[in-house]
Amino acid sequence: MALVCVEDFEKKAAGQLEKNALDYYRSGAGEQFTLGLNREAFRKLRLRPRCLRDVSRLDIGCPIFGEQMKWPLGIAPTAMQKMAHPDGEVGNARAAGKAGSIFILSTLSTTSLEDLAAGAPDTCKWFQLYIYKDRTITEKLVRRAEKANFKALVLTIDAPIFGHRRADVRNNFSLPSHLTLANFQGVKATGVATTAMGASGINEYVSSQFDPTITWQDIKWLKGITHLPIVVKGVLTAEDAVLAKEFGCAGIIVSNHGARQIDTVPASIEALPEVAKAVGNDLVVMLDGGIMQGNDIFKALALGAKTVFVGRPAVWGLAYNGQKGVEDMLSVLRKDFEITMALIGCQTLNDIQSSMVVHESQYSKL
Amino acid sequence: MALVCVEDFEKKAAGQLEKNALDYYRSGAGEQFTLGLNREAFRKLRLRPRCLRDVSRLDIGCPIFGEQMKWPLGIAPTAMQKMAHPDGEVGNARAAGKAGSIFILSTLSTTSLEDLAAGAPDTCKWFQLYIYKDRTITEKLVRRAEKANFKALVLTIDAPIFGHRRADVRNNFSLPSHLTLANFQGVKATGVATTAMGASGINEYVSSQFDPTITWQDIKWLKGITHLPIVVKGVLTAEDAVLAKEFGCAGIIVSNHGARQIDTVPASIEALPEVAKAVGNDLVVMLDGGIMQGNDIFKALALGAKTVFVGRPAVWGLAYNGQKGVEDMLSVLRKDFEITMALIGCQTLNDIQSSMVVHESQYSKL
Amino acid sequence: MALVCVEDFEKKAAGQLEKNALDYYRSGAGEQFTLGLNREAFRKLRLRPRCLRDVSRLDIGCPIFGEQMKWPLGIAPTAMQKMAHPDGEVGNARAAGKAGSIFILSTLSTTSLEDLAAGAPDTCKWFQLYIYKDRTITEKLVRRAEKANFKALVLTIDAPIFGHRRADVRNNFSLPSHLTLANFQGVKATGVATTAMGASGINEYVSSQFDPTITWQDIKWLKGITHLPIVVKGVLTAEDAVLAKEFGCAGIIVSNHGARQIDTVPASIEALPEVAKAVGNDLVVMLDGGIMQGNDIFKALALGAKTVFVGRPAVWGLAYNGQKGVEDMLSVLRKDFEITMALIGCQTLNDIQSSMVVHESQYSKL
Amino acid sequence: MALVCVEDFEKKAAGQLEKNALDYYRSGAGEQFTLGLNREAFRKLRLRPRCLRDVSRLDIGCPIFGEQMKWPLGIAPTAMQKMAHPDGEVGNARAAGKAGSIFILSTLSTTSLEDLAAGAPDTCKWFQLYIYKDRTITEKLVRRAEKANFKALVLTIDAPIFGHRRADVRNNFSLPSHLTLANFQGVKATGVATTAMGASGINEYVSSQFDPTITWQDIKWLKGITHLPIVVKGVLTAEDAVLAKEFGCAGIIVSNHGARQIDTVPASIEALPEVAKAVGNDLVVMLDGGIMQGNDIFKALALGAKTVFVGRPAVWGLAYNGQKGVEDMLSVLRKDFEITMALIGCQTLNDIQSSMVVHESQYSKL
Numbered sequence A, B, C, D: 001m002a003l004v005c006v007e008d009f010e011k012k013a014a015g016q017l018e019k020n021a022l023d024y025y026r027s028g029a030g031e032q033f034t035l036g037l038n039r040e041a042f043r044k045l046r047l048r049p050r051c052l053r054d055v056s057r058l059d060i061g062c063p064i065f066g067e068q069m070k071w072p073l074g075i076a077p078t079a080m081q082k083m084a085h086p087d088g089e090v091g092n093a094r095a096a097g098k099a100g101s102i103f104i105l106s107t108l109s110t111t112s113l114e115d116l117a118a119g120a121p122d123t124c125k126w127f128q129l130y131i132y133k134d135r136t137i138t139e140k141l142v143r144r145a146e147k148a149n150f151k152a153l154v155l156t157i158d159a160p161i162f163g164h165r166r167a168d169v170r171n172n173f174s175l176p177s178h179l180t181l182a183n184f185q186g187v188k189a190t191g192v193a194t195t196a197m198g199a200s201g202i203n204e205y206v207s208s209q210f211d212p213t214i215t216w217q218d219i220k221w222l223k224g225i226t227h228l229p230i231v232v233k234g235v236l237t238a239e240d241a242v243l244a245k246e247f248g249c250a251g252i253i254v255s256n257h258g259a260r261q262i263d264t265v266p267a268s269i270e271a272l273p274e275v276a277k278a279v280g281n282d283l284v285v286m287l288d289g290g291i292m293q294g295n296d297i298f299k300a301l302a303l304g305a306k307t308v309f310v311g312r313p314a315v316w317g318l319a320y321n322g323q324k325g326v327e328d329m330l331s332v333l334r335k336d337f338e339i340t341m342a343l344i345g346c347q348t349l350n351d352i353q354s355s356m357v358v359h360e361s362q363y364s365k366l
């Protein structure tokens, strides 16, 4: 039977992955309230479609930092993709490239950034950065990313430590021993493979390696060592959006890290409007979290995002069928977005108006 | 056991129809959020009944475009009704006629408009129009509708392409080969019968045949070639309602196409108030979507509709027991509406006041 | 196991009654949305208890029309109680009397008002009136009620016809043939015992017998033929409350007839505030519908009711164990109300303040 | 499998306790609406985390009445803890001490306050007071508490009688005969062990022993006989908070007694804002009820509480594994709170800002 929506890929993946990996990929923090909210919050937004507009020449091309992407959806950074499928990050990135989507490589990838660049040369690639206690490590990563032709740095700012994901603790999660964090050597590469009882290997790794002292001042440091545009990922408030602007970031990804850090934070689509209002077009606002359908993408754009990213959906495609699985998932999503555009009466992303999306509470006023 | 409500007919039909047809009839777009909302939104509206009014002489007659209908409910256009029962469109239309209801024939009917007119001469018939890429086709349909004594043209404006109905893609939906789109010849008649893998035959037909370039200007063209009143079907916003008025339409059907086009649009009853407020009595406002009971009809009228239409309920009646099934369904609905009228203290449709329906949120103010 | 709440009596009764009778007693109109709402709407109201008040001398006595009731809860009129238990209306009324509660006898009782008066002489009794097409019938009922020492007339104004209760139609509901409507002779007594296919016997009886032309003017007529205070039962709007006052009624029962007339009307507790605000203390405001616990009673009083009534709970008590069952049910409810009073810091009904009950939406304002 | 959250301890305890005890511990009043609400109301509050703040030196120390507690969570008074585990109150208090938490001993403990003090000398202990009809009893308790080095008196003001907990009545709840209320002699010690049919032993005890006449004036009396700070427990309204201040209380615990008194009162987290606003920093505002996770603690602090307490979670820990079970439960909770602090960008309790917690309804405004 044809896979017709992202949920179909999710179900397939759930049937194929081992529990250790599946739980790692799908979990959210705590009771997973926000995990569900990331999707449900989209259902509280209503589309207001406009009729009788010529929609014969859809053009959903989307320029970001000077690159012309084919549509406003990219792949968010997710760690350790080879656990899902041997194609790993390369498969994911190649699928993105074919679709004309940005691919963001995680610092915690099971493929080194050089191998990724070699394997997916035609894909527009960004590099996601975590800042290690040992600053020289981060500095080296930046250099390597520049050299390997990554186009932007995505600094994840919502993870000084990792959130409490119950299943990972119950599973005593660790990276299968044939895999490593491929950007590193030694314990920084293998540190996720062993873990104490009653703990998650990845959380222990993060606590021992990441620098929890970083502040906005470190953006200055980062800007001092690279010419790449800096995107901060993990903003959920207008206050932090304004800081991002003041400290010279080129973009913001409104994100709650796939609901994996603290539970009961807002859905990313809930947080988007205050961020977009606070910074306007002064920097590029983007979003990830809970995107499952064409109309989700449309809503994010109408509320101020220039593009969106998907994390888990790409993992499900990869787990299901490697690179081909991701390609298929992206093509389902793209088609669904095109239908949405046409049926709301938009030919280009510029036609999207904020009045096309309202909160359901608008309809309680008779 | 007596069938006492529309759900009873729905259940019977579900037990009798084949999956291919059943899914086609019942599906909505995407996750089917709006499909459920079309009904639930009525539950958020409270009736405010008035007591001690003489309700002994109910008269629910309803004039529309100069015709006196027996009550404010008609049959919305639904495609390919012979899939439900051999009685098909003729059975449905005859049942409508007996009940004093308008019947709207779909362009995509399995009975030609001439056969329909011959089979149901006493029914007040309207013809629903899709605009084909080849304009001469539409022009001919208009001519034939006029000649066959149809009283109005219903231009469906929410379907430049068709929505993503997951079940139809999973089922590889196609029209059974003994049936055709009877208003046409050749591929236009048989085109829904074959379909590519992983696609819905009806969606492919629509993409290849319908004109996605049409705009409000084409209303002018249509008005230029016919004297029939033009009703636009599919309006969900005040903005489009105002355009309909400006371009000289005679009526509007507030509709989301039975939640079959884009998911997460408002329920039609949610969209009705803004439309009614925007155009007042300048043109005839009507509604379809989610009507299942007498009190649903009442609410739509109180919020500004002059009449409502049902799509699926008639299909369920037809599937259950042909023309007789539709008659029975309509009589259940009519009786339920009469009880509602009496118990709210209204003898005629003019007695219905907007204060008789409020949103539930009114009751959160102590 | 001890029966500790009204739900316990409900469950017992459901296990003992035959379907025909059980469905008749428990049904609401249509989809039974308001049936559930009658209870749920109480859950949206929060109690604001006050501490450190002397609550050692609870006195919940409640004066109504000059009679001193022992507490603010009476028994609402429900038809045909012998179907529930041979003790019938007499058992119910005696239990009410023992508890110091008002008992309202239905016109459609299976015990005549004279037998009721003889069987429950010490109970404070009111008589519920339906107005028959043949006015002399109603006039005689009024005379008999006066003579039998009933203290008030309760005119039910929400039932010119009866609502659509699906189960009754499915069951072809009729009164068991050994029972009659004991206030009448001939077909008026036996008319509920036979019914056409696909119909409810009680609804057919009502349509053939009750007068659907009555208006507020008929209140004048009624006042002209009796000295008893007149209570109108079935008010759900401020508008009708004002009319009740203008036409000289002594009291109002805010009620939706146990959700049995039209579905999606407000819960009676939702309608109470607007009624109480509209008429203040000019007439006695009361309420029935959905009362299941002590805190429900308290909320109704805080929002403006002087007393409340229960319909089904008494039927469940009766069905479970005749008069004794009703006594037990009332004593559970009374104890629960006393605990509520004490824990909110009220010794008498006069201590109840409107600030002690707020809508849950109050708590969304931080 | 590791126990990773309070629910895990709850489940373990539920599997180990006998029904009589389990029901006593877990029950709420009435339909248990507020019991659920105590937890759910936290889910309606969203956290607004701030990024890029140095969170390397978390210090969650919390001064209360001059004592420096290690974190803002203590153990609420719960009666009869030896029913849960032989370690009883001493085990619970020692676990609290190890965690740097306040332990509040109930008047109705199965360990005398002297034994508790001897068994847990290093724990910061408060004594919870009920006022008996015989005032000399309360006076003696106060003297003994002072002598045994308790640091505050917690006067529970929401329990002039006990609420209707259905399961306890159904179970005919009584204290197992090998246990006594250890602070007392004679019937005051053994009175919960026997009970009439259809009643709860603890409720009967309370009705016969506690003084329901107490008022705010009795606070004066209490202040006259002790130098210990007086905390009133059970405030749910701004009005009572103001009175607590006027009568010279040192602190308030916003609490609905674990939803055990009257059903449909607000969740304690719902009531907190109005209390905090009413009294500001004039006295120490605290909260208990529904705390299950680190983010619950954070929300209470952001809305004005200086510390929170848990009741049942400690009972579950105790039931599961005695003192060690409570220690483990506390350490799970502490870790979860630390993660929350870090991920919201707070190093100390002073960093917590009210803007970090908003009601979900904020996000319905686009």
Ligand SMILES: Cc1cc2nc3c(=O)[nH]c(=O)nc-3n(C[C@H](O)[C@H](O)[C@H](O)COP(=O)(O)O)c2cc1C
Pocket (backbone or CB within 6 Å): A024, A025, A026, A038, A076, A077, A078, A079, A106, A107, A108, A128, A156, A233, A255, A256, A257, A258, A259, A260, A288, A289, A290, A291, A309, A310, A311, A312, A313
């Ligand atoms: C399994 C998994 C691993 C992730 N790893 C990273 C990571 O290494 N770096 C990062 O910045 N975000 C990481 N994220 C967060 C994603 O970038 C993204 O914010 C999130 O997945 C978006 O939500 P979605 O999964 O609903 O699309 C991860 C998310 C998941 C589900």
Ligand SMILES: Cc1cc2nc3c(=O)[nH]c(=O)nc-3n(C[C@H](O)[C@H](O)[C@H](O)COP(=O)(O)O)c2cc1C
Pocket (backbone or CB within 6 Å): B024, B025, B026, B038, B076, B077, B078, B079, B106, B107, B108, B128, B156, B233, B255, B256, B257, B258, B259, B260, B288, B289, B290, B291, B309, B310, B311, B312, B313
């Ligand atoms: C099976 C089916 C076929 C439909 N075909 C058409 C059609 O050919 N033309 C059209 O304008 N609307 C079509 N509609 C939409 C209906 O006219 C109408 O808007 C909708 O069914 C109303 O909602 P309801 O089914 O809840 O009553 C169709 C709907 C259904 C369910």
Ligand SMILES: Cc1cc2nc3c(=O)[nH]c(=O)nc-3n(C[C@H](O)[C@H](O)[C@H](O)COP(=O)(O)O)c2cc1C
Pocket (backbone or CB within 6 Å): C024, C025, C026, C038, C076, C077, C078, C079, C106, C107, C108, C128, C156, C233, C255, C256, C257, C258, C259, C260, C288, C289, C290, C291, C309, C310, C311, C312, C313
């Ligand atoms: C089985 C049944 C029969 C009823 N019969 C009458 C009646 O004869 N006259 C009347 O005025 N109301 C009648 N009612 C309505 C009740 O007086 C009352 O409004 C309703 O039962 C209150 O709601 P409750 O059942 O939730 O307490 C009836 C209700 C029920 C459930």
Ligand SMILES: Cc1cc2nc3c(=O)[nH]c(=O)nc-3n(C[C@H](O)[C@H](O)[C@H](O)COP(=O)(O)O)c2cc1C
Pocket (backbone or CB within 6 Å): D024, D025, D026, D038, D076, D077, D078, D079, D106, D107, D108, D128, D156, D233, D255, D256, D257, D258, D259, D260, D288, D289, D290, D291, D309, D310, D311, D312, D313
């Ligand atoms: C089993 C049990 C016994 C309790 N006994 C007392 C008590 O003796 N005195 C008192 O003031 N509160 C008592 N409480 C209320 C608690 O102090 C506290 O308010 C409540 O448990 C907090 O809610 P939580 O259980 O959700 O944490 C009791 C609560 C429970 C669950």
